[in-house]
Amino acid sequence: MQVNPAVQSYVIEARDLLAQLETMLLDLEQAAPPEAVDSVFRALHTLKGGGGMFGFPALSAFVHHFEDAFDLVRMGKISVTRPLLDAALAGRDHVIALLDAGGDPERTDALANSPEAASILSQLARAANLAPPPVAPAERGWMVHFRPAANALMHGMRPDLLLEELASLGQCEVKCLAQGLAPLATLDPTQSHLGWDVTLHTTQGRAAIEAVFIFAEDAELTITEIAPPEVETKAEGPAQVRSTAPSRAQHNPETVRVPSLKLDAILDQLGELVIAQARLNQIASRFGDSTLDGLVEEFQRLIGGLRDTTLAIRMLPIETVFGKFRRVVRDLSVELGKEVILETEGGETEIDKNVLDRLSEPLVHMIRNSVDHGIESTAERVAAGKPAQGLVRLAACQDAGEILITIEDDGKGLDHERIRQKAIERGILAPEATPTESQLAELIFAPGFSTAEKVSSVSGRGVGMDAVMTTISALRGSVEVMSRKGEGTLISLRLPLTLAIIDGLLVQLGGDIFVMPLIAVDECVEFDLTELKRDSGRTMLAIRDEMVPFVDLAHVFGVPVDGVARRRVVIVRAEGQRMGLVVDDILGQHQTVIKPMSPFHADLADFAGATILGDGTVALILDTTSLLRRLLDSPSQALAA
Amino acid sequence: MSKTVLSIDDSKAIRDMVAFTLGNAGYRVIEAENGLQGLDRLRSEPVSLVIVDLNMPVMNGFEFIKKARSDAKGAGIPILMLTTESRPEAKAEGKALGATGWLNKPFDANMLLTVTRKLAG
Numbered sequence: 001m002q003v004n005p006a007v008q009s010y011v012i013e014a015r016d017l018l019a020q021l022e023t024m025l026l027d028l029e030q031a032a033p034p035e036a037v038d039s040v041f042r043a044l045h046t047l048k049g050g051g052g053m054f055g056f057p058a059l060s061a062f063v064h065h066f067e068d069a070f071d072l073v074r075m076g077k078i079s080v081t082r083p084l085l086d087a088a089l090a091g092r093d094h095v096i097a098l099l100d101a102g103g104d105p106e107r108t109d110a111l112a113n114s115p116e117a118a119s120i121l122s123q124l125a126r127a128a129n130l131a132p133p134p135v136a137p138a139e140r141g142w143m144v145h146f147r148p149a150a151n152a153l154m155h156g157m158r159p160d161l162l163l164e165e166l167a168s169l170g171q172c173e174v175k176c177l178a179q180g181l182a183p184l185a186t187l188d189p190t191q192s193h194l195g196w197d198v199t200l201h202t203t204q205g206r207a208a209i210e211a212v213f214i215f216a217e218d219a220e221l222t223i224t225e226i227a228p229p230e231v232e233t234k235a236e237g238p239a240q241v242r243s244t245a246p247s248r249a250q251h252n253p254e255t256v257r258v259p260s261l262k263l264d265a266i267l268d269q270l271g272e273l274v275i276a277q278a279r280l281n282q283i284a285s286r287f288g289d290s291t292l293d294g295l296v297e298e299f300q301r302l303i304g305g306l307r308d309t310t311l312a313i314r315m316l317p318i319e320t321v322f323g324k325f326r327r328v329v330r331d332l333s334v335e336l337g338k339e340v341i342l343e344t345e346g347g348e349t350e351i352d353k354n355v356l357d358r359l360s361e362p363l364v365h366m367i368r369n370s371v372d373h374g375i376e377s378t379a380e381r382v383a384a385g386k387p388a389q390g391l392v393r394l395a396a397c398q399d400a401g402e403i404l405i406t407i408e409d410d411g412k413g414l415d416h417e418r419i420r421q422k423a424i425e426r427g428i429l430a431p432e433a434t435p436t437e438s439q440l441a442e443l444i445f446a447p448g449f450s451t452a453e454k455v456s457s458v459s460g461r462g463v464g465m466d467a468v469m470t471t472i473s474a475l476r477g478s479v480e481v482m483s484r485k486g487e488g489t490l491i492s493l494r495l496p497l498t499l500a501i502i503d504g505l506l507v508q509l510g511g512d513i514f515v516m517p518l519i520a521v522d523e524c525v526e527f528d529l530t531e532l533k534r535d536s537g538r539t540m541l542a543i544r545d546e547m548v549p550f551v552d553l554a555h556v557f558g559v560p561v562d563g564v565a566r567r568r569v570v571i572v573r574a575e576g577q578r579m580g581l582v583v584d585d586i587l588g589q590h591q592t593v594i595k596p597m598s599p600f601h602a603d604l605a606d607f608a609g610a611t612i613l614g615d616g617t618v619a620l621i622l623d624t625t626s627l628l629r630r631l632l633d634s635p636s637q638a639l640a641a
Numbered sequence: 642m643s644k645t646v647l648s649i650d651d652s653k654a655i656r657d658m659v660a661f662t663l664g665n666a667g668y669r670v671i672e673a674e675n676g677l678q679g680l681d682r683l684r685s686e687p688v689s690l691v692i693v694d695l696n697m698p699v700m701n702g703f704e705f706i707k708k709a710r711s712d713a714k715g716a717g718i719p720i721l722m723l724t725t726e727s728r729p730e731a732k733a734e735g736k737a738l739g740a741t742g743w744l745n746k747p748f749d750a751n752m753l754l755t756v757t758r759k760l761a762g
Contacts, residue, residue: 154710156719156741161762190716215742215760 007103010054012257014099017043018092023323025088026330028080030341037080040088041070047095049171052139053201058112059098060139064203065121066091069128083127089327090120139170139203140225146213147177147195147220154190157216163196165212170202195220260353263314270303270310271501271593277303278591278614307501311352318396318405319347321360325367329392332371339378339388340371345395351403355475355495359405362468366407366491367392369465374411374489384486386410402519405493414483416440423449441481442576445469473574473625476502476517476608480576504592504611504621507570507583510559513619514583515592515611520572520624524586527567541569541580550580551631556606574625577632594621605630644689644761645669649679649705650723651697655746659692662750663757676700676708684714690761691720692744695731703738710739719760723748 021043027036044067051060066088072078094117101107111117144166148159163174177195187193200209209223277299284296322344333340351359375381375390382388393408419440423429428446435443443449447466472479477495496502496519504515505524525543540547550569553559569580594609601607608623646668648659660670671688673679677700679693691709695702702722709715719741724732732743744756 151739154716155736155739156717156760158719158760158762161759164762165759217736 007054009257010050010056011099011102014047014050015096017047018096018099019320019323021047021092022089022327025085025092026323026326029082029085029330037070037073041067041074044070049139049201052203053171055103056098056108057138058108059095062091062098062112062117062121063095065124069124072128078128081127083123087120087124087127091124094120139201140205141227142198142200142202142206142209143222143224143226144198144200144209145195145220145222145224146198146216148192148216149218149220150191150193152192152216152219157192159192159194159196162212162216163198166198166200166209169204169208169212170200172198172200172202174198199226260314263310263353266310267314270307271595273303274307274501274591274593275612275614279616282614311501312350314353315350316353316356317347318349318351318356318403319344321356321363322347322394322396324360325364325394328364328367329371332368333390336372337377338371338375338390340375340390340392342367343391343393345393346397349396349398349403351396351495355403358471358475359495362471363394363405363407365465365468367394370407370409370411370489374409374413376412380412384412399494403493403495405495406490407493408488408490410488413485413487413489414441414444414481415485416483419443438480438482438576441483442479444481445479473629476519476623476625478574478576478625502592502594502621504590505570506587506590506613506619507568508585508587509553509557509583512559513587513613513617514553515590515619515621516570516572516581516624517592517608517621518589520574522571522573522578525569525571525580527569527582543571543580546578548578548580549632550582552582554582554584556627556631572624572628574628577628579628579631581627592621643667643669645671645686646757646761647671647673647679647682647688647691649673649676649691649697649702650694651675652694655694655723658750659753662753666754666757668757668761674699676702676705679705680708680712680715683709683718684712687714688718690757691715691718692723692757693720693740694723695735703735706735706738706740721756721760 021040024036024040024043028040044063048060048063048067051057051063069078069084069088073080073084078084094111097111098108101111146159146162148157149155152159166172167174175197177197178193181187181193202208206223206225213219213221277296280299281296284292326342326344329340329342370392371390375392376384376386378388381390391410393406395408396403396405398404416437420429420435423440423443423446424431426449428443428449429435445465445468449465469479472493472495475495477493480492480494481489482492483489496517503518505518505521507514507516523543525541539550541550542548548571567582567584568586569582570586571578571580573579590611590613592611595611596609597604597607606623606627608621610618610620613619646659646663648656648663648670649672650656650659651674656672660672663670668689671682671686673682675697676693679691680700682688683691693702693705700708706720706722709718709720720739722732722735722740722743723746724735724743725746735743742756742760744752
């Protein structure tokens, strides 16, 4: 099958619309301003119209039923009810399936005639008090020729309003007939001189078109039906199709859709550019030529700007995944018989697309956990004097070069005692350990931990939170849990803005240079032997009255140390723990373009990738989170220490 | 800025209904009790639409339409006349004088709003 680019555009647009539709439907559930119904109706209308034009007639026919129902809502004939929204949400999912069928007639037929489709439609019909409607009227094409009478303008006719009204009936293309127009000097401005040929595609009949021109009796008006377009004419190209949808084009005139692969390629090349520029810097510094230095500085500034812009292009508002969560919470609260609402805040916060894509799953998991384990049953809540409706709050904001995402519930909070018992039972925690509440809270992320009495279909077997931690660490983020019994739980995620370029700290160890993500670095201190303490076999460093364990990276990586006198300690933080890493020297800060490790080395857990320095040498980037986890061994030993 | 609609009718009930319906839809409605008053209002401020009854004392609707169309302030302003089924010929007469559209009485709020939007945008 020949792929028509216009069809692809439609599919992309339709998916966007469907995502918006879900949000709008969920909005309607909470409070329904009249505009919200209009937006739903418009979205349905656009979906339907495009479906007819771009080879999804079954989709178009299916959506038509929902459009009808929401038209009734819009006209105030029926009201928004839970069953209606249930049907509409189910319908929306079915439309996605139809879209996924990609116009393949067999799959489409199977879907359109499936019992699910029939059940959704009868659900809708019941909800809207509609008799199951007969076959939807097909979209037909019309050619409307219209030339107002000469005195029409004097008589108060507004041809622009008529054309707009015509456009509201469907997709229309307007051609202005300005032939025979007198020169400006002799033109009578009070008279009407123009005519229009309008090609209109609409499901409405001739009567609806005639009704537009009801007051224009003395105008020249012909309405002729045009034969349905054949497939070949549809494939003429996107330019024509685009011009038939002016309203959509106007709606967002400055947006360009680009495949994300192209953005990845740009970023990749930009990375190379940053590296090349660093080399140029280094070489230029050898010459001491002020003209060359000026030029190099100019390059540096320009590349910096280019980097910021490129990264900004990849940023998407986190809203795009927030919408999904409202559905999750809604479906889950129905399933569990709890009343839970999800509040979101900071949906406009932008985050790198790659981070966003990988973030969605762990977030879903944590939200499911909040609803399942956090929020109590309605009866328990009322008994505890809380509002019957549970609240899960999802917020995002940008905080010092990082994205901070919080998931907060007003549920029963973590049961620290039960976590402790469970952790001991599972051998995650030594029985004699006396961990703090926050240390206990973090145990919920430990592998193989689950406090749920029974495994429910909802929040899994405790493999989830562990997986959440793994994903967040892989994104170079961190997780923190705060909980108060009876009041709720707050989980904070901190994530880098982007994955591709980081600010790094260059450190020297033996003859090699390593990069530590600056975000993980708390502080750098001198290695002072007098501050050394020994505490049950572990070497500790006293920093402002705090005992911080440390290790010599030279031992960890087996790098020979040749009696360097002055050594330094970089204090890094991961998962709420601090640790000192001893290095030979700290070289400075470095814009680090992360290159992934080769497949052979991808399993090396301690490294997040590699980068190329200005002089062309390769430096390994430390994955401080996994390094610290390994060095601190398992949490139980760390806590037992 | 909201559009101004001039409602000319000797019946207060109709004027109130027009003012209420269009007022709720975001239009600003000014009123006159007959054609003569209507012309005064039309000359005193710009309006986007005139809704005029045909049968009125002092100056009826036909006379108003004729005068309005020959006045610089009234030429080209959409004029909606309120007609009745009982005199279909009035429609043609009003159109010939320059009325833009008509609305048969009795009408409901939705019909009024639809026609208003059609003529005034």
